[in-house]
Amino acid sequence: MSDTSLSNPNSPNENASLTEWLDYMQQIHVSAIDMGLSRVLPVAEALGVVQSAKDDTYVFTVAGTNGKGSTTAVIAQMCQAAGYKTALYQSPHLSVFNERVRINGEMVSDQVLIAAFSKVEAARLQCELTLSFFEMTTLAALLIFAEADCDVWVLEVGLGGRLDVVNIIDPDMAVITNIAIDHVDWLGDNVEDIGAEKAGILRDDISLIYGAIEMPDSVQQAIDKHQTNCYQVGQDFSHRDIDAGTWQYSNAAVTMQLPRPALSLTNTANALSAVLASPLNIDTDAIEAALQTVKLAGRFDYREIDNRYWLFDVAHNEQGVEFLLAQLLPLWEQHVADQNTAEHADSAPATIKMLFSMLADKDIEKVVQRLTETGLPISEWFIAEIDYPRAASTEHLQGILVNHVDDAQVHEFERLQSATYAVRAVSQPQDLIVVCGSFHTIGEALSALDADNLS
Template identity: 35%
Template structure:
């Protein structure tokens, strides 16, 4: 099978498998082995799983590697505007041509193996193939869903990171935190360092590491942050467990705990990081759709993909530190805890513009309104057929300089990002 454009390849891989999500490693492993992707020699591999914080942790590590002069590849998901965002080399999205070449190689190997692949499995294998063609020092792999049965888990990591665990994707991962934690801990290996980015993770996570003979490094126990007046200090250990500290780190735009987790993960991989490279990276690290600020018609837009209660609570705490009022453009999917998210944001929002999402699993605005009214019967809210219409209303009802929050889903944020790009 051959196609001349990336859009044709993406249409093909999206349609070829009978279901969107089908967890399991057998199909991916068979094709990866056929492509020679399971060879153990090569760059250091750091795999990151977690309900929230995966993207920020990978973004921090990428910024630190770049500042330190390392060559690295990063595979993340989902994307906002272009598929290329998922596969990066040294912080830059790869070209259409390279992705097409990768998909062609994956498809040929898949055909020889006589197996079917999901959209995510195709993408994972394409990213791994691209990384194999490059002289890289480090590969950063972000788990798509869960960990144990996620396609990226065909690769054995040198360092395995679990950032946070909360209720999300229960239909695939389990209905309680211990079970979900165990799924995410499936990325651990007996030969890999384990880094836990939250001291309150379910007991099943650390227990899984210890069952493999690995003592995990835990945030606020083995590594973490010490706050100063205007900055903070990292404390942790290097690959040989010798103490390491880095002082005078400025306040970042992304969560500090993820910065500390990223530093510890890189140190655990045996990478040399100068204090200055870390300071530079922490101050520069950014991530699309995570407290992403931009101006729009004189308003202050804040774009954040928060779509579960834990992420919404973090976003609410961030809003509490800001001056002024917040209007919220909210659109969500039907497998999310809508009431939990709204409850976390409601104390910080003065007016809601609720948007229907015209995508699979997208919720009508009226369902969001019902959830909002159960939380706050006096909340000010309007319902809209699209994210564009909801944003128009938020702009029309606000004054210059006021803040408009766009949240609830990658689709909600992507819709606004597409509009911003179109109007530039």
């Protein structure tokens, strides 16, 4: 093997910080994304995490193109509200790595993570294998859940499904939120290939919640192969708005009027379907309590910060933008109505200011096209390159934007921190600042606001 970490290990010592561990794990493998389970399974077996997940543990695994974070958050909150010790694994994070690994809603500490990283590193070296950052950190999360003896594991797939490290764990309940074109370099450039990858989380005789009206043939073939009991939105369950504070969920067995959560109703309905189809004892009181408390930073995350209104959403592909716009249009109408009755009603009309950046391997053109053709009053765009290896350059972003908006509306900055400060400075109290395009865009904007003691 060519990786020098095997012949000359340079693992952080017992006094290393979480940052030192994260930096180290970024460097020990030849590529950031290396799909496949052949290297991961021996290390997982050495750690005992595969067997631990089978022992008195109920596992939800959630795959899909968009909505995985919201769906896993709602499932976990419902299980926790019902009294189950609940593990939640999500990725990526927005501000701190610890966000990825939670038990009963609380991020695990640096010390717990470091101890798990150390054990994964020892097992990796014992097996004489290299692992990517995502593989290392996911194994650490699973080890933490096993050692904490959690009742329920709620696992978000990172990329695809079939070859994602999360798929070393056999789920008791699978969820596929939706399937759209994304990550074409790894999953394929059509929904049939992508569907086959995501349906790789299925196992024989388990249940699947499928959260989209259209289903690729490849997913149906996987359902037939595994004799999966499939519950599909529009056929086996549905939801609808009632008013600003309530919504209705229905399946063949129940109709429930429930408090409206702060997250997407589509994803909430998928999560509720998974919980109801499971053997877990989760009653209406727990469901209602969970819906009133569940939240997830960066998912249609509407906040007032330092006398400015901000909306943070991690939409980073065409379908994600469709979800965003479906919720943004009614929010904007309500926002305008609120401002017309506020103390600055005589000021200039409220506008939307966009703080925007994306990764270069995303379809930036389609995202920008959807955002600009809605008729929303986006008066200015503030763009900058994200501090991430796959980031689109500011020049690339600008080149796409000027095909859709006037050049004078686009303001370029070297870093997103500067763009964040600039949009805050030029906006008015009645405006809405929308931040979207990537998890990294949201994370850097929030970090900038934190650094300036605004958030």
